[in-house]
Amino acid sequence: MTLVDSLRIALAALRANLLRSILTTLGIVIGVASVIVLVAVGSGARSGVEKQIASLGSNMLVVFSGSSRVMGRAAGAGTQLPLSEGDLAAIRDKVSGVTAISGQLNGSGPVVYGNTNWTTTLSGAHPGYTTVRDWPVTSGRELTAQDVRSTAKVAVIGQTVATQLFAGDDPVGATIRVKNTPFLVVGVLAPKGSSNFGRDQDDIVLMPMTTARNQIVGKSQVQADQVGQIYVKFDESTDLKEAEEEIESLMRQRRRILPGAEDNFNVRNLAEFMKARTEVLSTMTYLLAATSLISLIVGGIGIMNIMLVSVTERTREIGLRMAVGGRKRDIMRQFLVEAVSLCLLGGVIGTVLGVIGSVLVASAADWPVLIDPSVIALALAAAGITGIVFGFFPARRAAALNPIEALRSE
Amino acid sequence: MSTSKQQSAVAASGAPATLQPLISASNLTKVYTMGEQTVRALDGVSLEIAEGDFVAIMGASGSGKSTMMNLIGALDQPTSGTLKIDGRDVATMGSDELADLRNRSIGFVFQQFNLLARTPALRQVMLPLLYAHPRPENIEEMARARLVAVGLGDRLDHHPRQLSGGQQQRVAIARALVNNPKILLADEPTGALDTKTSEEIMALFTELNRQGITVILVTHEPDIATYARRQITFRDGHIVDDERRDHARDPQREAAQ
Incomplete structure (x- = not known):
C-alpha cells in the first residue's frame, strides 16, 4: 500500500x-x-x-536638556537649561569620533501654498541634520551652513507636507508661507515613516536653526542660542557607550555640576532603548x-x-x-x-x-x-x-x- | 508474480482432483484460555485438502469448524500440530507473513459480505490489491475485470447500499478473487441470502471450482453442503465424518434437465 x-x-x-x-x-x-x-x-x-530604529539613524546619540529637580521631584523635560549652540560646538569639537551633528528645535504652525494650508511640525536644524538622521533629500538640496549663517528663509519639506501642499507638483523652487512668512522650498526629504511614538516623521518642514529661532518658535520663548535637542552621529568604529560617557562628562563640566549631583541633561542611545x-x-x-x-x-x-x-x-x-x-x-x-x-x-x-x-x-x-x-x-x-x-x-x-x-x- | 499463480490455477483446472495437498494439517490443536477455563476448540485434527477440490466443512456451532476455518484462513495460528497452507508452515510465520499469505493465497467470502460502507464496488474489489507486495500497477483494470466476470460490469460505481444482497456477495466474491488466490474460503456465504440467490451464488462457486480454484465452504446447512464434492463434519473439536460424494450437485446439469 x-x-x-x-x-x-x-x-x-x-x-x-x-x-x-x-x-x-x-x-x-x-x-x-x-x-x-x-x-x-x-x-x-x-x-x-x-x-x-533604522529611521533614527545609526550610530547616533541624542542629547536632551534635562528636567530640573525641585525638592527631589522631576519637573518635566526642558524645564532647565536648554542646550545651546555652545554645547553643540563643544561636543562637535571635543568628543572623538563625531562625524555629523545637528540640533533640532521644534515648533508647529500652519504652512500655506496657494489655497492649501497644512499644520505641521516646524523644525530648525543644522546642515548636518540629514546626515545624522540618515535622511537624504530626494530632490533639491539640503540646508547649508550659509543658510544658517544668513538666517535664510528656505525650507526642506517632508514627504507628507509635499503631498499635502503640492499634490504631485514639484515643490522645489516654490514659495510657501510659514506662519505668514514666505519661504523658498529648496529640497524635499526622502520618506521616513512613523516614529517611535507613532508620529508621522514626514510631516515636517525643516529650516535653518537660526531662522527657526527668529521666525518660528518665537523670540520670547527661546534663548538666543538655543538648539533644542542635539543629534550626534559617530563613525562606525566609535563605541557609543564611551561616546555617551564622554558627552556626559563634557556636559557636566560645561554646566559645572558638582560630583555627586544629578545630571540636568540626558544622553540617550535611542536605538539601544528601542x-x-x-x-x-x-x-x-x-x-x-x-x-x-x-x-x-x-x-x-x-x-x-x-x-x-x-x-x-x-x-x-x-x-x-x-x-x-x-x-x-x-x-x-x-x-x-x-x-x-x-x-x-x-x-x-x-x-x-x-x-x-x-x-x-x-x-x-x-x-x-x-x-x-x-x-x-x-x-x-x-x-x-x-x-x-x-x-x-x-x-x-x-x-x-x-x-x-x-x-x-x- | 500473480500471473504465474494464475497460470498454475488454470493448469490445475484440467485435472480438478490432483492429489498434491494444498492444505495439510496434522494433529492440529487449538486451545483457548478464557480466564481459568480452557477450551479445546480443535483436538488433534489431521486433514489434507487437495488443490482444486470443493470441500464443505460442516458442524454445529462450537464444533470447531469456525476455528478450523480461521486456521485455514491464516487468520490464527494453532496451539500445537502443524498446518501447511500452499506448502508453507503457518506456525512459523510472523503476522506480516500471515497477512501476505492471506493476501496472495486466500480469498475470503463472509456471511455478512463485509463490504466497506460508502465505497463503490470497484474500490471494494481493489482493496486486496492495495495490500499486495509488490503492488500491481493496473489494479483498477484487474478489479474491473473481476467485477465483469461475476456479472457486475454495470455496477462498478454502486455503493453496497445500492446493491441487493446477492449483488453485494458477488462484489465480495470478486474481491476474494481479484488477487488470483488458490483458495476461496467462504464462511456461510449464503447465510444472509434467500434460496434463489443462494443457488445463484453456489452456482458461481461451482463454476469457479470448475475453473480450478479450491473452494472451502464453511456451513451448517446440509443443503448448501451438497454442492461440495467432499463434506467434512466437525464435532467437539474432532472430525467425525469425512465423506466424498461422487455426484455433487451441479447447477449446470440441473439447469439442463
Whole structure:
C-alpha cells in the first residue's frame, strides 16, 4: 500500500464523516489561527520598532536638556537649561569620533501654498541634520551652513507636507508661507515613516536653526542660542557607550555640576532603548504564541478521542483489511495518516483564518501586522506533529486488533 | 508474480482432483484460555485438502469448524500440530507473513459480505490489491475485470447500499478473487441470502471450482453442503465424518434437465 493509497482512504473516511471531522479539527483550527494572528501582530509591532530604529539613524546619540529637580521631584523635560549652540560646538569639537551633528528645535504652525494650508511640525536644524538622521533629500538640496549663517528663509519639506501642499507638483523652487512668512522650498526629504511614538516623521518642514529661532518658535520663548535637542552621529568604529560617557562628562563640566549631583541633561542611545523594546515584544509574542499552542494540544486530545471512537466503530473494517492482507503497519499507517490529514486540514483552515484575521486586525485596529511564511510552515508542522503524537495511540490500538475478533465484532 | 499463480490455477483446472495437498494439517490443536477455563476448540485434527477440490466443512456451532476455518484462513495460528497452507508452515510465520499469505493465497467470502460502507464496488474489489507486495500497477483494470466476470460490469460505481444482497456477495466474491488466490474460503456465504440467490451464488462457486480454484465452504446447512464434492463434519473439536460424494450437485446439469 502506497502513501497515496493511505491518503486516499483517509480522505474518504474523513469525508464520510465530514461534520464530525470538521468539529474534531476545530481545536487545531483555532490553535493554528491564533498562533498566526498573534505572531503576525507581534512581529508587525517588532518590525515597526525596527523600522523606527533604522529611521533614527545609526550610530547616533541624542542629547536632551534635562528636567530640573525641585525638592527631589522631576519637573518635566526642558524645564532647565536648554542646550545651546555652545554645547553643540563643544561636543562637535571635543568628543572623538563625531562625524555629523545637528540640533533640532521644534515648533508647529500652519504652512500655506496657494489655497492649501497644512499644520505641521516646524523644525530648525543644522546642515548636518540629514546626515545624522540618515535622511537624504530626494530632490533639491539640503540646508547649508550659509543658510544658517544668513538666517535664510528656505525650507526642506517632508514627504507628507509635499503631498499635502503640492499634490504631485514639484515643490522645489516654490514659495510657501510659514506662519505668514514666505519661504523658498529648496529640497524635499526622502520618506521616513512613523516614529517611535507613532508620529508621522514626514510631516515636517525643516529650516535653518537660526531662522527657526527668529521666525518660528518665537523670540520670547527661546534663548538666543538655543538648539533644542542635539543629534550626534559617530563613525562606525566609535563605541557609543564611551561616546555617551564622554558627552556626559563634557556636559557636566560645561554646566559645572558638582560630583555627586544629578545630571540636568540626558544622553540617550535611542536605538539601544528601542532594541530593548523589540526584545520585550519578541518575548511577548513568543509567550502568546506558546499559549495558543496549548489549544493545539487540547485539539490533539480531541483528535485522539475521535480517532479512538473511529477505531471502535470501524473494527469490522479493520478486520476485513487484515483478512485481505493488510499488515499491522498498513493499518497503523492508515489511521496515522487519517489523524495527520485531519490535523493538517485543520492547520490549513486555521492558516486561512489566521491570515484573514491578521488582515482584519491590521485594518480594524490599524496595527502593523507581518505574516511570516516560516511561521505558517511552523504552525502547519506543529499541527502535523500533533496528528502524529495524538494519532499514534489510536492507530496502534487499531493495528493491535486480532483479525478474527475484529471480523466478528458488530 | 500473480500471473504465474494464475497460470498454475488454470493448469490445475484440467485435472480438478490432483492429489498434491494444498492444505495439510496434522494433529492440529487449538486451545483457548478464557480466564481459568480452557477450551479445546480443535483436538488433534489431521486433514489434507487437495488443490482444486470443493470441500464443505460442516458442524454445529462450537464444533470447531469456525476455528478450523480461521486456521485455514491464516487468520490464527494453532496451539500445537502443524498446518501447511500452499506448502508453507503457518506456525512459523510472523503476522506480516500471515497477512501476505492471506493476501496472495486466500480469498475470503463472509456471511455478512463485509463490504466497506460508502465505497463503490470497484474500490471494494481493489482493496486486496492495495495490500499486495509488490503492488500491481493496473489494479483498477484487474478489479474491473473481476467485477465483469461475476456479472457486475454495470455496477462498478454502486455503493453496497445500492446493491441487493446477492449483488453485494458477488462484489465480495470478486474481491476474494481479484488477487488470483488458490483458495476461496467462504464462511456461510449464503447465510444472509434467500434460496434463489443462494443457488445463484453456489452456482458461481461451482463454476469457479470448475475453473480450478479450491473452494472451502464453511456451513451448517446440509443443503448448501451438497454442492461440495467432499463434506467434512466437525464435532467437539474432532472430525467425525469425512465423506466424498461422487455426484455433487451441479447447477449446470440441473439447469439442463
